[in-house]
Amino acid sequence: MPPEDDFLTEGVLRSSRFSDIYFSIENGLEEARHVFIRGTGLQHRLSGEGQLIIAETGFGTGLNFLAVIAEVLRQKSRTKIDFISVEGCPPSKQNVAAALRAFPELQKIFDEFLKKWPRRWLGVHHMSFLDGQISLHLHYGEAKQVLPTLDFSADIWFLDGFSPAKNPEIWSSEIIQQIARLSAHKARLATFTVAASVRSSLADAGFTCQRVAGFGRKRDMLIASYMKGFSLEKQLRPRRVLVIGAGIAGCARAGGGKTLGIEAKIFDAARKKKGRGLPGNPAGIVVPFLTVGDMVGMRPVHLLFADTRALFDANDPLGLVSSALTMIRGKSSRQKKIANGVFPLIQPPQSADEISVPVASC
Numbered sequence: 001m002p003p004e005d006d007f008l009t010e011g012v013l014r015s016s017r018f019s020d021i022y023f024s025i026e027n028g029l030e031e032a033r034h035v036f037i038r039g040t041g042l043q044h045r046l047s048g049e050g051q052l053i054i055a056e057t058g059f060g061t062g063l064n065f066l067a068v069i070a071e072v073l074r075q076k077s078r079t080k081i082d083f084i085s086v087e088g089c090p091p092s093k094q095n096v097a098a099a100l101r102a103f104p105e106l107q108k109i110f111d112e113f114l115k116k117w118p119r120r121w122l123g124v125h126h127m128s129f130l131d132g133q134i135s136l137h138l139h140y141g142e143a144k145q146v147l148p149t150l151d152f153s154a155d156i157w158f159l160d161g162f163s164p165a166k167n168p169e170i171w172s173s174e175i176i177q178q179i180a181r182l183s184a185h186k187a188r189l190a191t192f193t194v195a196a197s198v199r200s201s202l203a204d205a206g207f208t209c210q211r212v213a214g215f216g217r218k219r220d221m222l223i224a225s226y227m228k229g230f231s232l233e234k235q236l237r238p239r240r241v242l243v244i245g246a247g248i249a250g251c252a253r254a255g256g257g258k259t260l261g262i263e264a265k266i267f268d269a270a271r272k273k274k275g276r277g278l279p280g281n282p283a284g285i286v287v288p289f290l291t292v293g294d295m296v297g298m299r300p301v302h303l304l305f306a307d308t309r310a311l312f313d314a315n316d317p318l319g320l321v322s323s324a325l326t327m328i329r330g331k332s333s334r335q336k337k338i339a340n341g342v343f344p345l346i347q348p349p350q351s352a353d354e355i356s357v358p359v360a361s362c
Contacts, residue, residue, distance in 0.1 A: 001089070001090070001120050001121075001122055001140060001141075002017070002088070002089050004089075004090075004091065004092045004120070005017040005089060006022070006091035006092055006095050007095070008095055008098055008099065011098075011099070011102060012025050012099075013061065013091065013095055013096070013098075013099040015089070015091075015162065017089060018162040018166045018167050019166055020162040020163055020166050020167070022060045022061050022063075022091065022099065023060070023061065023063050023099075024215065024216060026215075026216045026217070027216075028063055028102075028103070029063060029066075029067060029103045029105070029106070030215065031192070031215040031216065032063050032064045032067040033067055033071070034214075034215040034221075035190055035191070035192050035214075035215055035221055036064050036067065036158045036160070036190050037067060037068070037071055039190030039212070039221060039223050040156045040157075040158070040188040040189065040190045040223070041188055042054075042068070042071065042156055043071060043075070045079070045155070045156075046071065046072060046075050046077035046079045047075075047077065047079075048078070048079065049078045049079065049080075049261070050079050050080070051079065051080045051081075051082075051261075052079055052080070052081050052082070052155050052156065053081075053082045053084065053152055053153065053154045053155050053156070053184070054068065054081060054082070054083045054084070054154065054155065054156045054157075054158065055083075055084045055085070055152070055154035055156070055157050055158070055179075055182060056083070056084070056085040056086070056157070056158040056159075056160060057085075057086055057143055057157075057158070057159050057160065057161050057170055057175070057179070058085075058086070058087065058158075058159070058160040058161035058162070058170060059085040059086065059087035059090070059138055060087065060091065060160065061091060061096045061099055061100060062096070062100075062113060063100065063103075064158050064160060065083055065085065065136060066100070066103075066106050066109060066110075066113060068081065068083065068134070069109050069129060069130065069134060070105065070106060070109070072130065072133070072134065073108065073109075073130075078133070079133075080133060080134075080261045081133070081134045081135070082135050082137065082152075083134060083135065083136045083137065084137045084139070084150070084152060084154070085136070085137070085138050085139065086139045086141070086143045086146050086147065087138065087139070087140055088140075088141065088142045088143065088170075090118075090120050090140060093114065093117045096114070096117065097114055109129070112129065113129075116129075116310065118138060118140070118306070119306070120140065121140060121299070121302065121303060121306075122140050122141050122299060123139070123140060123141070123299050123300065123303045124137055124138065124139045124140075124303065125137075125138045125139075125140065125303065125306070125307070126138075126307050127310070132258050132261075133261075142169075143161075143169075143170055143175055143178075144169065144172070144174060144175060147175065147178040147179070147182065148178060150182060151182075152182055153182065153183065153184035153187075154182055154183050154184060154187055155184050155187055155188070156187065156188050156189070157179060157183065157187060157188070157189040157190070158189075158190060158191075159171075159179075159189065159190070159191035159193075159198075160191065160192070163193060163195075164193055164195040164197060164198055165195075168197075171193075171195070171197065171198050171201070172201070173201040173204065173205075176198075176201040176202055176204075176205045177201075177205050179205070180205035180206050180207065180226060183226045183228075184226075184228075185226070185227065185228045186225060186226065186227065187225070187226040188223070188224070188225055188226075189202070189207060189223065189224040189225070189226065190221065190222065190223050190224075191221065191222050192214065192215070192218065192221050192222075193221075193222060194211055194214075194220045194221065194222050198222070199222065202222075202224050206226055206227065206228075207224040207225065207226050208224060208225050208226075208227070209222055209223070209224045210222070210223050210224065238262060239261075239262065239263060240262065240263045240264070240265065241257055241262055241263075241264050241265075242264075242265050242267065243257075243264050243265070243266045243267070244266075244267050244268075245266075245267075245268055246266050246267075246268035247268075250266055250268070251266070254266055288301055288304075288305045289301065290302065290305070292337045
């Protein structure tokens, strides 16, 4: 990924690469609410127990995402949300933390959000919020490379890259065509810019555009709707599923269903307790094969292992004995290289005495 290029000036987060600010210096949170929440009518779509897919170009500091969570909490909504975003040059966690402290109303979700802030690794990072009600799928990489590989139907789009004059690539007609491809019938879109090139590309892709009042000093902003010409019924998710087997795979299936709002009932012939379907092991240990350097083919393994660690840390700190990982495969010198390498997912070799599981017998 490109090196971090963000810096703070008098509390304002800026990008040196694009010579632009990340959000309004007047009130970035209110701008996010005005442009993206009210601009797409999201506030009217959070009633009931439905499902929404929100997609975004330009995650930046995550302010728009936090505005969505804040709106869900304000309405006490039970709507399930998948938030899919693409970011080509993530800002530093330290600067994001400093910039977002300007919004005390986000304090309830601020700490959890920063704790889950992903490392700057190419690929998709999955995070869960509000006990699985909101799932964030954050893709690190250039939109022109990421979007063609995705397949979803977004109900709402936030277009929030840096201005078209300073970052024209994110507003190109090719990107807009991908946005149309990934839009559901009657999808709503909002953006702060009314640049003629953007309006033209949206119209060519099938969006109906409208200028409306902008935020603060900005006279106008843009909203749009998309009509596919036909309507496809959304695939209905089951409310309940039965999972046979309480081992790692079964519990993972049940946990994945929970994040989608699906109630899972687990049956296991070997044991009545969850996680006891394995034949008498004192603990379950995740042992992936990790590489020292950045190998394209191994990136999914590293990303998935990072997701696994985050899942265990969030739900049960005893579910993963990270120091045990260094004792299983490879020499200690190799483990040190991995711990200090591109993907520092494990700790340096430690004594087995530091953990309560008899590692030597594994």
